[in-house]
Amino acid sequence: MGRKKIGVIGTGRIGKLHIQNIISQIPDLQIVAVADIAIEDNRKWLESIGISELYVDYRDVLSKPEVDAVIIASATDTHTPIAVDAAIAGKHIFCEKPIDRTIENNEKVMKAVQDAGVLFQTGFNRRFDHNFARIRQLVADGSVGDVQIIRVTSRDPAPPPIEYVKVSGGLFMDMMIHDFDMVRYVSGSEVKRVTALGANLVDPRIGEVGDVDTAVVALELENGALAVIDNSRQAVYGYDQRLEVFGSKGQVVAGNDTPNNVEYYSSDSISRDKIYDFFLDRYPDAYVNQFKAFARALNGEIEVPVGIVDGLRATQISLAAGQSLREGKSITMQY
Amino acid sequence: MGRKKIGVIGTGRIGKLHIQNIISQIPDLQIVAVADIAIEDNRKWLESIGISELYVDYRDVLSKPEVDAVIIASATDTHTPIAVDAAIAGKHIFCEKPIDRTIENNEKVMKAVQDAGVLFQTGFNRRFDHNFARIRQLVADGSVGDVQIIRVTSRDPAPPPIEYVKVSGGLFMDMMIHDFDMVRYVSGSEVKRVTALGANLVDPRIGEVGDVDTAVVALELENGALAVIDNSRQAVYGYDQRLEVFGSKGQVVAGNDTPNNVEYYSSDSISRDKIYDFFLDRYPDAYVNQFKAFARALNGEIEVPVGIVDGLRATQISLAAGQSLREGKSITMQY
């Protein structure tokens, strides 16, 4: 038990967020070392908040005996080698999603983790959102009965730069992967068959690089339920994140969060402020809560709440969705 | 039991509404005769819907032996003589609110009704609104516990013509009288003390004729609860009608009705259509339901749901509020 020592690898936007959240709100975790290929860019800030062990090479973090666990928040294509090295070094691992865009690498990481016997948590932060966690709880406690239909809406406020789209792995791997995980999470069931529809309605350049920007995916689950997910790269009204689960005993519905609940009644209409249009504003509690859970898992109080298999499955479904769209037919999952 | 024969006296806007509602939706009531000082203006319409006994003098309606009950929807200052005559003629009475603006006349009507042993229902239609009736039910069934605080908001979309304001009896008698009745209805308690604040913020002409257009009245009830009512003659966003009851076991809140529930998410805001701005659009069910209840009372199935004392009490409180405002002090009710 007690305070666990953490190394952070990668100090981009998400790495920084994790560092700030842990320092201010997770007293059970202590960040003792940080590595980044451009560590100098953040040296001043990191030292001002009391972190002085700073490295360019992540292996310098792994070689520190006092480090209990590492947070891997570097570029996606570096996850596999870092995670494998971390496992070999005996460090527990928190890894951003996706673990890797290929199943081969996912399995390579899984083998290393299993061989080393370390804990591995995948960064599907949305499971820890106040709304979606409440939905899961109402499904798990039987309030919804047998799950029959799941509806997920997930839309970004604006498409990423086209250069990012090119290397993103596509909408299913980059964006809908969160929703595939959400369906598995709230249903407690595996996906059996995937049917994907896609369109290029937002920006023709996205179509030119072979991706879609609008998609509807229908899933058949092993427990018999049906799920449907829709994604768009551009919702002009903000970051639209909703979830519904319908079952034999009732339905649970999570709407969007808003910055305030003030209603303005004018002579024209009744209006409220827009929903959030930035994921960090929408999911602040989720980013904190996933590390509260990780801290508890490190202390042996709970199982790791989002395991390495969860990361693998979401990748597998993402790949199947892409295949379904390309081939124009349903894809039966093979695990 | 069976279908009761009704005479209608007064065919202004409200009288017409009652006739239409009864014909289309109250099969237990049959309108057999109608009187109005300007009956010719409506002869064509009334005949087209099958009503052929049409009179200028209301006494012609009262003299018809087959008439079981009359609806008095004529000008307020004619209510007392018509109601007294109707009672003497042995007709049951449905009378629009207010029964009369003086306590003396209210008591004159009450005496005639009691002497004749006829039924008398006062037209406080809002008691029959789907929202407010549900609130009353949740108070009556104990869900709210002991009532402690009542909040009523009642605001008109626009002030009436200044000529009407002059003869209206003032905001308390003309407008807030509904809310005084509502407080008595939902609380099941009499009002003990009245404190009124008023202001002239909407139209200076209303102040010039000695009335207020904005008012807040605080009430202490005999059961110990406190109530507060606010009125305005002009809510630019529509006809604002809300009610809350707070008690030892919880709270019930009725918001405004809207013509539809569509939410429009634009890049600026989330908006809905305005609330209704006409009382007939806001209270259609209430106007029908009060006659369903009247029909049942005529058939002996239920007590008259809004008795003559209810009409009297609301008038008494309205007068006390006016006195409180004029004298700048609380008024203790004397019944």
Next chain:
Amino acid sequence: MGRKKIGVIGTGRIGKLHIQNIISQIPDLQIVAVADIAIEDNRKWLESIGISELYVDYRDVLSKPEVDAVIIASATDTHTPIAVDAAIAGKHIFCEKPIDRTIENNEKVMKAVQDAGVLFQTGFNRRFDHNFARIRQLVADGSVGDVQIIRVTSRDPAPPPIEYVKVSGGLFMDMMIHDFDMVRYVSGSEVKRVTALGANLVDPRIGEVGDVDTAVVALELENGALAVIDNSRQAVYGYDQRLEVFGSKGQVVAGNDTPNNVEYYSSDSISRDKIYDFFLDRYPDAYVNQFKAFARALNGEIEVPVGIVDGLRATQISLAAGQSLREGKSITMQY
């Protein structure tokens, strides 16, 4: 212009509803004759509301020269012969949905109607609902921009008797046909491709007769948009009827109607009353408004708002959905 004379054929639940609505709320239509194979069962009621021309054989209604139009509300399998005869008799037609469960008969009716030059309105009442009509308006006026994703949820409170299920034509033809029409209505676009998923989760007897009780259908529209519909035969919380349209300029969302808007704050939770669980309580305005529109169409003021092609298209899509489910592949529509 003026009041049109109507004959009604079929006095089951829906036929009766149409008669009542027209009498009480559509002054421009006058019901002059009614036919039903069991007319005697309703003779007393019909005569009491002033309709005395009552027949067993619908041809007696068609042979009356003064009849301008007929409402066909008889059993679905009688629609085609009656509609054809009505057209030949030169009567305008309002026909309940579905016109017929086969495309052949739909086309037979269409030809008769075209040859006779009569007006034909299909009874897709939901287009006239206050919420959905407002959604259509916001799409049509450009507020939503280009339509990209449509979501329809439509769930019944409880499955019909299994005997009905057997002859219903299946979930797609009996239930989701409304939603296919809704997608066409709000999008203003035809359906290009249909992919259906189905499951038997509510009642095994429904599966035994070869039908599904839970379904998700994904549609690709000619304008490029994607749509997704989910249906269930049993939502224990009531009759769930919702619609969303997402586009390049925003989103419109219609939720469920509720009998009142009272919120009850107890020491356990905040709760509201259930949504309606009966379609006549949910869609009262829609049933009235479709005849207001029919009356205006008969008077030449507007085009028929739901034409015969609308009836045909919905049937075609329903059949395609069934085929997609049976064959496990997407079906491209052929018109």
Next chain:
Amino acid sequence: MGRKKIGVIGTGRIGKLHIQNIISQIPDLQIVAVADIAIEDNRKWLESIGISELYVDYRDVLSKPEVDAVIIASATDTHTPIAVDAAIAGKHIFCEKPIDRTIENNEKVMKAVQDAGVLFQTGFNRRFDHNFARIRQLVADGSVGDVQIIRVTSRDPAPPPIEYVKVSGGLFMDMMIHDFDMVRYVSGSEVKRVTALGANLVDPRIGEVGDVDTAVVALELENGALAVIDNSRQAVYGYDQRLEVFGSKGQVVAGNDTPNNVEYYSSDSISRDKIYDFFLDRYPDAYVNQFKAFARALNGEIEVPVGIVDGLRATQISLAAGQSLREGKSITMQY
């Protein structure tokens, strides 16, 4: 400009909260010294977060030259001497509400502050709440037009211990003082006349010590508007905090916050989770934002947002409300 050095006096619940918030979220403020009469109780925690200058006597904090400002979060009856000493020492001051329960002491503090020329911010945190700040903004930018009616509801989840009630200064000074400040804040107007109604409905022991637990206060403002506040010491459903402003151009309404927005549709009702029942859960952003503003004021970027006069006025109105209740009449404010 730059980071300001802060001394904290008082480390009870609120003092601790301020320390945590400043450390984690206000980089422009640096806590360098803390005093508390029981400082040893918190020594371990304070040292663990890097604060090592710890004192029993607040004068040790005031005597440190590097301290720019102090936060006074000690017991209310120590505010005046500490604030006067702090002003004399040339320290800027953030003082918890109420500054003091007597007008004399408020004025003593005010004189010291004015003589010393230091900044003074009163801890009316609710002005910084996301909902209420948005309301103020919509009033200030003219969206509401001329303010005419303000409604404030503020109810605690449960009464404080009776020992606390005895020394609290009474409901108006202890609880409604926040709402008096809120009315001044959102209206931008001073209070002209106060009329208070009170009752003892929650716990008879509160009445026995001469206090009320339920109150309605009506205010007439100098700008002509009317305001009404209701308070209860016990709302069994949680911490009820709502605000409405009605004006010539519209209305703004802030409802309660909830821990999530999930709706559960069961076969009985539609329900949501209760509202928060702890003020720290309800106002987390307000407690942070008031120090963001204080930091900006210390840096000369903005005026102090809640000045010493704001603290005085709220105390004056609280005293007037008590007098109104005792004497049974309206009290005209004299400033």
